[in-house]
Amino acid sequence: MPKIISKKYLSEKVVQLEIEAPRIAKKRKAGHFVIVRIGSNGERIPLTISQANTSNGAITLVVQVVGVTSYKLSKLETGDEVTDIVGPLGNATHISRAGTVLCAGGGVGIAPLLPIVEAMYKAGNRVVSVLAARDKELLILEKEISAFSDEVFVMTDDGSYGQKGLVTDGMEMVIAKEKIDQAIVIGPAIMMKYASMLTHKYNIPTLASLNTIMVDGTGMCGACRVSVGGRTKFVCVDGPEFNARDVDFDELLMRLGSYKNEEAGAYKKLLI
Amino acid sequence: KERIAINRVKMPEADPLSRIKSYVEVNSGLTEEQAVTEAQRCLDCVNPTCIEGCPVSINIPGFIKSIEAQDYDNAIRVLKDTNALPAVCGRVCPQEIQCEAACFYQTKLKKPPIAIGHLERFAADRARNSGKAFIPEIAVKRDGKVAIIGSGPSGLAAAGELAKLGYQVTVFEALHELGGVLKYGIPEFRLPNEIVDFEIDNLKKLGVNFEKNFIVGKTADFKDLREEGYSAFFVGSGAGLPMFMNIPGENYIGVLSANEYLTRVNLMGATKVDFDTPVLKGKNVAVIGGGNTAMDSVRTAKRLGAEKAMIVYRRSLEEMPARNEEIQHAKEEGIEFLVLNNPLEYLADKNSRVNKMKLQKMQLGEPDQSGRRRPVPVEGSEYFLEVDLVIVSIGVSPNPLIPMSLPQLETSKWKTITVSPDTMQSSVPGLFAGGDIVRGGATVILAMGDGRKAAQNIHNYLQNIM
Ligand SMILES: Cc1cc2nc3c(=O)[nH]c(=O)nc-3n(C[C@H](O)[C@H](O)[C@H](O)COP(=O)(O)OP(=O)(O)OC[C@H]3O[C@@H](n4cnc5c(N)ncnc54)[C@H](O)[C@@H]3O)c2cc1C
Ligand SMILES: Cc1cc2nc3c(=O)[nH]c(=O)nc-3n(C[C@H](O)[C@H](O)[C@H](O)COP(=O)(O)OP(=O)(O)OC[C@H]3O[C@@H](n4cnc5c(N)ncnc54)[C@H](O)[C@@H]3O)c2cc1C
Ligand code: SF4
Ligand code: SF4
Numbered sequence: 001m002p003k004i005i006s007k008k009y010l011s012e013k014v015v016q017l018e019i020e021a022p023r024i025a026k027k028r029k030a031g032h033f034v035i036v037r038i039g040s041n042g043e044r045i046p047l048t049i050s051q052a053n054t055s056n057g058a059i060t061l062v063v064q065v066v067g068v069t070s071y072k073l074s075k076l077e078t079g080d081e082v083t084d085i086v087g088p089l090g091n092a093t094h095i096s097r098a099g100t101v102l103c104a105g106g107g108v109g110i111a112p113l114l115p116i117v118e119a120m121y122k123a124g125n126r127v128v129s130v131l132a133a134r135d136k137e138l139l140i141l142e143k144e145i146s147a148f149s150d151e152v153f154v155m156t157d158d159g160s161y162g163q164k165g166l167v168t169d170g171m172e173m174v175i176a177k178e179k180i181d182q183a184i185v186i187g188p189a190i191m192m193k194y195a196s197m198l199t200h201k202y203n204i205p206t207l208a209s210l211n212t213i214m215v216d217g218t219g220m221c222g223a224c225r226v227s228v229g230g231r232t233k234f235v236c237v238d239g240p241e242f243n244a245r246d247v248d249f250d251e252l253l254m255r256l257g258s259y260k261n262e263e264a265g266a267y268k269k270l271l272i
Numbered sequence: 273k274e275r276i277a278i279n280r281v282k283m284p285e286a287d288p289l290s291r292i293k294s295y296v297e298v299n300s301g302l303t304e305e306q307a308v309t310e311a312q313r314c315l316d317c318v319n320p321t322c323i324e325g326c327p328v329s330i331n332i333p334g335f336i337k338s339i340e341a342q343d344y345d346n347a348i349r350v351l352k353d354t355n356a357l358p359a360v361c362g363r364v365c366p367q368e369i370q371c372e373a374a375c376f377y378q379t380k381l382k383k384p385p386i387a388i389g390h391l392e393r394f395a396a397d398r399a400r401n402s403g404k405a406f407i408p409e410i411a412v413k414r415d416g417k418v419a420i421i422g423s424g425p426s427g428l429a430a431a432g433e434l435a436k437l438g439y440q441v442t443v444f445e446a447l448h449e450l451g452g453v454l455k456y457g458i459p460e461f462r463l464p465n466e467i468v469d470f471e472i473d474n475l476k477k478l479g480v481n482f483e484k485n486f487i488v489g490k491t492a493d494f495k496d497l498r499e500e501g502y503s504a505f506f507v508g509s510g511a512g513l514p515m516f517m518n519i520p521g522e523n524y525i526g527v528l529s530a531n532e533y534l535t536r537v538n539l540m541g542a543t544k545v546d547f548d549t550p551v552l553k554g555k556n557v558a559v560i561g562g563g564n565t566a567m568d569s570v571r572t573a574k575r576l577g578a579e580k581a582m583i584v585y586r587r588s589l590e591e592m593p594a595r596n597e598e599i600q601h602a603k604e605e606g607i608e609f610l611v612l613n614n615p616l617e618y619l620a621d622k623n624s625r626v627n628k629m630k631l632q633k634m635q636l637g638e639p640d641q642s643g644r645r646r647p648v649p650v651e652g653s654e655y656f657l658e659v660d661l662v663i664v665s666i667g668v669s670p671n672p673l674i675p676m677s678l679p680q681l682e683t684s685k686w687k688t689i690t691v692s693p694d695t696m697q698s699s700v701p702g703l704f705a706g707g708d709i710v711r712g713g714a715t716v717i718l719a720m721g722d723g724r725k726a727a728q729n730i731h732n733y734l735q736n737i738m
């Protein structure tokens with residue numbers, strides 16, 4: 001079983017794990033994710049590959065603790081094994097030389113944004129990143145994003161770091177200053193909804209990476225389905241990235257709540 | 273004459289009222305006495321037409337006469353000659369339209385056919401419980417590594433044959449469990465997991481390697497596998513992609529595909545204590561469709577406590593594709609059948625959980641291309657039904673992963689992999705395919721037959737190139 005090589009807390013509830021998975025490390029591209037399972041009775045959850053290292057055959061995952069499985073994963077230590085890991089899944093981000101690319105990440109969404117920022121930068125684009133978090137403590141991966149960005153703006157809800165405001169405030173500021181050819185938004189569904197409404201207003205082609213509930217990740221169950229341009233799409237095989245203006249974010253938000261009661265009950269039981 | 277006078281055996285079954293409270297297997301299996309008596313009925317015909325009805329041409333009178341002689345070791349040997357999974361096929365084959373439909377009793381004597389499936393299951397169970405391993409000898413070891421993609425029945429059958437021929441075989445499976453639909457789809461009350469695991473263990477003993485959590489086309493592609501020494505491939509990746517009707521409200525909470533529902537319950541253990549995967553339960557459950565998958569879903573819903581568990585099907589009982597036995601068992605278990613009914617729309621409560629569906633009555637019109645009478649809507653017959661869980665089971669399309677990863681692979685307009693019917697070879701040399709990825713949704717035994725046939729042709733192919 002795949003071993004955890006290193007572990008580090010990026011903030012109180014966000015843990016970064018380096019996991020031995022040489023085949024995945026070799027094959028993965030920006031935008032890909034894996035599905036992991038913790039324990040013989042565990043569920044399958046998707047997590048984006050944030051970084052990969054082909055020399056030690058490791059991939060890096062950044063996990064926010066929100067419920068049973070992310071909690072169990074965060075409790076594993078260096079040397080422990082992950083029960084199952086499979087990938088790389090999904091379609092890689094289409095990386096092209098678009099010109100100036102605005103990359104906006106909110107909360108733990110900054111982790112999946114990182115490989116895209118890197119790939120866009122290396123493809124010769126001008127990359128402007130806007131990172132948002134509730135407060136200074138919760139901001140992650142600023143240094144890593146900066147390494148592949150021409151400019152970085154940080155927004156915090158409480159103004160404890162960077163500028164006070166929402167991710168959309170930061171984006172609007174950038175858009176006012178220069179012409180943006182392409183935008184990418186990753187974060188909580190509600191953030192992506194408002195961020196893509198904003199870029200739509202300015203007619204900027206925008207990609208959003210959707211975080212629907214998944215089971216198999218291979219197109220077999222349809223749990224991950226969401227309406228895009230009025231048609232049902234399976235995020236695991238058709239996505240995870242879609243043209244943001246076509247995504248029915250309200251439906252996405254609704255479907256993310258499918259098992260709210262069951263999940264909350266199970267998490268409470270685990271914590272006592 | 274005496275043989276003909278015996279009545280067909282009746283499979284002992286768990287009581288409907290108690291079985292819907294558990295996952296106990298519904299069919300309990302024949303006793304030895306029942307099996308031997310049933311075997312006596314078989315006339316050992318000079319021209320055994322039953323064999324023609326079996327997609328893998330089992331020597332049916334051969335194994336049945338061994339049961340009659342109580343030589344059970346020989347019975348299993350005969351079965352395993354052409355069928356790697358007799359315990360599975362004895363349980364889930366649609367015998368009534370295959371081997372049993374072609375039995376002399378049925379065709380000429382107009383009497384109930386020999387219970388071939390029940391006897392096959394008996395012989396296989398007997399062998400499994402005897403503790404003896406029936407692992408075929410491998411005559412010669414041959415050079416050549418073969419990759420099998422998917423651990424469903426087609427992949428397992430191909431793996432078994434190729435291992436027997438002496439090749440190094442690795443089965444790659446995307447999921448964390450082996451068996452394909454046999455594990456994640458068909459519920460334990462029809463096919464206990466331990467039976468599938470036992471057969472997979474036998475393949476391991478035969479030398480077959482299994483790699484779980486490995487998606488060919490993603491974790492590694494064909495080019496990588498060729499570089500790692502694999503010189504032939506069998507794709508048995510199944511028809512996993514569930515279809516939806518694209519009607520309003522179909523994405524509300526509480527509307528899910530049969531694959532999702534069954535996977536959560538069967539593969540992920542959602543209803544067992546201390547398992548992390550959740551599943552929604554319903555009081556009024558509607559399952560849309562009339563195939564085996566629909567029957568499995570509605571009977572699962574009943575076992576999970578549904579007060580009303582309903583089949584909603586747009587044609588009549590007669591056209592239902594599910595096996596007779598499943599429909600019969602479902603009726604005994606109190607499943608309601610809303611035939612000639614078609615869903616139009618789903619409605620939801622303030623939390624977006626489905627709470628009603630709008631239906632329309634149908635009537636049968638002229639036969640369509642498939643020869644079945646086409647359902648036509650009855651104008652003005654729309655009505656509403658209270659439901660809190662809807663399971664959509666109207667069919668599947670082929671899994672897109674392999675075709676997506678290999679653009680030069682020829683596929684049909686239904687997205688199935690195109691193969692030559694004689695060899696099962698695709699448009700890519702050395703790449704063979706079979707089962708649901710070639711046929712669309714079919715059956716376990718057809719998938720296994722394809723696997724076997726492909727294995728033989730992979731053998732020919734490898735002998736030619738090496
Ligand atoms: C393609 C993709 C990439 C993702 N990448 C990351 C990442 O890099 N880092 C990260 O922290 N999170 C990521 N997520 C979200 C992560 O999968 C969920 O936070 C996780 O599944 C929660 O599970 P839980 O048991 O800890 O919490 P739960 O309490 O069970 O669930 C909390 C919420 O998470 C969502 N969720 C629950 N089960 C699943 C599931 N099986 N699949 C998807 N979502 C689920 C639901 O909205 C639920 O209400 C990603 C999701 C997707 C679809
Ligand atoms: C609920 C249900 C009930 C059924 N009942 C019956 C019945 O009673 N009788 C009957 O005869 N038939 C029945 N069927 C149909 C039968 O199960 C299928 O026809 C049969 O399983 C097809 O076998 P297969 O080998 O083609 O594929 P599958 O059994 O679908 O297996 C395919 C496997 O390949 C894996 N896979 C896919 N892509 C990849 C990849 N790229 N890399 C690695 N692995 C991959 C999948 O994860 C899966 O495990 C039923 C089907 C269902 C869903
Ligand atoms: S494998 Fe199926 S069709 Fe063949 S004899 Fe057995 S039950 Fe009949
Ligand atoms: S056709 Fe019927 S009676 Fe004749 S050999 Fe086959 S099973 Fe026996």
Ligand code: FES
Pocket residue numbers: 213214215216217218219220221222223224225234235236237
């Ligand atoms: S997660 Fe099952 S189809 Fe996408």
Ligand SMILES: [Mg+2]
Pocket residue numbers: 043067068069263548
């Ligand atoms: Mg969970």
